[in-house]
Amino acid sequence: MTTPASAILLAECPDQAGLIAKVTDFVANNNGNIIDLEQHVDSDDKHFFMRVEWQLDNFKIPREQLQQVFAEQVATPLKMNWQIAFSDVKPRLAIFVSQHGHCLFDILARYQSGEWHVEIPLIISNHRDYESLANNAGIPFYHLPINAANKQQQEKAQLDLLAEHKIDSIVLARYMQILSKDFIEHYPHQIINIHHSFLPAFPGAKPYHSAHERGVKIIGATSHYVTTELDAGPIIEQDIVRIRHNDNIEDLKRKGQDNEKIVLSRAIRHHLQHEILVYKNRCIVFV
Amino acid sequence: MTTPASAILLAECPDQAGLIAKVTDFVANNNGNIIDLEQHVDSDDKHFFMRVEWQLDNFKIPREQLQQVFAEQVATPLKMNWQIAFSDVKPRLAIFVSQHGHCLFDILARYQSGEWHVEIPLIISNHRDYESLANNAGIPFYHLPINAANKQQQEKAQLDLLAEHKIDSIVLARYMQILSKDFIEHYPHQIINIHHSFLPAFPGAKPYHSAHERGVKIIGATSHYVTTELDAGPIIEQDIVRIRHNDNIEDLKRKGQDNEKIVLSRAIRHHLQHEILVYKNRCIVFV
Amino acid sequence: MTTPASAILLAECPDQAGLIAKVTDFVANNNGNIIDLEQHVDSDDKHFFMRVEWQLDNFKIPREQLQQVFAEQVATPLKMNWQIAFSDVKPRLAIFVSQHGHCLFDILARYQSGEWHVEIPLIISNHRDYESLANNAGIPFYHLPINAANKQQQEKAQLDLLAEHKIDSIVLARYMQILSKDFIEHYPHQIINIHHSFLPAFPGAKPYHSAHERGVKIIGATSHYVTTELDAGPIIEQDIVRIRHNDNIEDLKRKGQDNEKIVLSRAIRHHLQHEILVYKNRCIVFV
């Protein structure tokens, strides 16, 4: 894309009068052209949420000073939590995978077709199943098998690889190892998982077995940020598939996997487009 | 409808060879014309499920002997659990409601337009909110307010009314009282509830508040048979509605209520059409 | 609701820099508190669309002068098409119905439960089927049968009734008469129809028959503003229902009718909440 670069502000603060005008004035007075603005007030929490994107081509404040100026003039007086990203900076994503490949295949198809504005510098796996797939896509593949004895040491190796490749965010594309608290805290709200159920229903292992046993009529998939509490992080995206009375567990897995890959891909896209604000363990997704 | 009467068999038993042929032979050899047959084998449980409907107009076995003959010739040798219903017998349904009327309005609209093959001889409520609605529809309305002190006595009054009106099944159309174990056992798999969440997520009270707090992207509704374990009975039907980041709890309720009434009406229809088999706390719904 | 009154601006114009700031400044400089703002730019058409809602309790411009001041200071210089509505003014809606009552039942249930901010002063029908339903709801019912000979005269009678009851908008709740060009031009973008197919597929009569014959796997419903070209007006809302291979035309009608009433009710709500902008025969629905 040859679209001119834009700045993307995500911000939240307690609600008060005039918030939108203060932000849009800041942009307009500095010659920025707003191309997208979404906001809303959570009327239950009396809290304000906003995403604004403006073009930088005639913007008066240089990019390297923007954060500081915005903080002084707008954010600090209003007690905002906020971040500003730039549309021409490609996020760098690592993919973790184990032995179910449907999400990885889907991610690589999108990557190779240029659907996302992203770099994927490496794939990490505790198995060798997808080594040649990674090779064919031209992405370095690191095999780091994990067991109870070597887990701490292998996580250290993973973190070194991530640092070396300057990784911003991690996608767990059906990675079947539980990450340690220490690992998770290196990437707060930057690790995206796909869980194969409609959370909070059926957390933990084998959700399709649980769904079959409970006799639900619909199965789901949930993509969320990983936090230290298992399967309880803020939800980015969910969707469902209807099932029939004659579907067995294998059918549930098959139908569910199509849903998983679509849900995960939407969550990744929201993350890459800076459309997500996390507040009180909830994701506000501006779409 | 002037459709000729038909018999509807619902049956389940451990799987074995030749089950379908034994049943279809029984029907064909007695001059019945099968108009619908659904069956499946749960390959995980090795269990067989079947629904067969055949026309009775030239059927050789008289209706009043059918159950006994079928038991002797087919069901008992095959160790089937089974039931036979007749399409020209109108099930008699009681509606219980409290103060949310959206499901009741929807049920009465269907009843008055003749959508269902059913009689609704009475409506029971612990409030007076829908008394005139019931009167307008020409259905007797009984106001039985319930508190901790009078619960046992009022349930007795309800059971008497149900017996007097020869009620087959009960629909809890957002009835906000928990039925006693004793009451439930009078109507095993004959009490249909609508719960305003995607069970097993968010059982109990205030599921829309819980959904908002957890930040889910989809809300659901679940219709199930009432068992003595709260919100844990066999699920008949579920469906969902997508919500947006700017929906507050009131929006969730409003969107959810449209879903609730549709889900409940589908469950009632399946029940009235004898399309549901309960097995191991799961509903096999033949559709 | 005791929510304070708010003003709702809907506006569209060719895109240019600074549009949002100009509008939000107008509001903020006059002491209005914006409670909701949605905007977007159609990047294919280079056109700007906006909906802003602000509270009026401390707003400096008196309500009766607001339209003129906004025109002078904002809209005219920017060549906007626009309208301003007030949240405390109840729109007045007439319902037209023929012999299918599912949408009417649903509308009356919402009306009686207070779900919508609306007055419904009359129901008009070319049949008597729902006269007692209207009476029970306490809404005047006018029976105006229509045939080729009296059509012009009866439309005149309808228009007189609508004028007399100060009607703002009309809902065709499965009204099976084609309105004349003259009638339609009295209520531009104020007549809401429900068509029982996924337009532009299956326009005209008997869409469920056509859907069955074509063997589609999904049936739809479309709510749109009525224009002089049949079934071709701007679409407000659509939704679908999956069907099965064993559904006959009656099943399609039954499943479709549940969809119709939900789709129509969503369209009515968008209309009543002033969430719809019509541009080039398309509805921009701000949700």
Added chain:
Amino acid sequence: MTTPASAILLAECPDQAGLIAKVTDFVANNNGNIIDLEQHVDSDDKHFFMRVEWQLDNFKIPREQLQQVFAEQVATPLKMNWQIAFSDVKPRLAIFVSQHGHCLFDILARYQSGEWHVEIPLIISNHRDYESLANNAGIPFYHLPINAANKQQQEKAQLDLLAEHKIDSIVLARYMQILSKDFIEHYPHQIINIHHSFLPAFPGAKPYHSAHERGVKIIGATSHYVTTELDAGPIIEQDIVRIRHNDNIEDLKRKGQDNEKIVLSRAIRHHLQHEILVYKNRCIVFV
């Protein structure tokens, strides 16, 4: 799979009494164990449709005589249209693709993971974009560019390749050439296409542009068998995606492509599992 081989009968004929019993007796009397049976009567057309699958391990009639015996004993007397397939025979599929790769990527992911019981011996394209993708998957790739002058000759080359590789069925995975009548008649109801709209809405080229211009709220995808009338063949599967007022044509394409690949993959699966009966240009899909 080590599942024992089974025979799959698809049959249709005018409805009459005893049809099911005649078929199930034929199977049971020859020692076959029915593992799946679906049937229904189209009450509008008075026509009977059936799919039966039975295990062959103790079946008395040898596989090579089955078709003849079934014809004599059952099908011919009942005037059935029918076919019998065997579950252990892998269908051989050719993939045609042009320059949109999302469906091809998805098909190859499923092929490589063993999700389908199928052989894919070749990929044919009028462009070279996916040559290396085919190579990586180990599937022969044939580049046959097509223009007005060479179309007849290239179709001849395609047909030769298909014959040489003993191809049963063809998938057009967004293949942007219109096949000739002659080509289509070589593979009646064996060519599966994916069209990027909810047919019959928006046939022909650029359906996403048409959808945007019409302002629909939902976009669809349709997989159908190719017949000589463009985009009018029997529909196998359809699904939809909701769009928002701020989606431009690029967004429609992106959201639509995820839908296309899922819809096409479901259609392919139904075809491979012998779940589809074509009758009067409609597909009866037994699921």
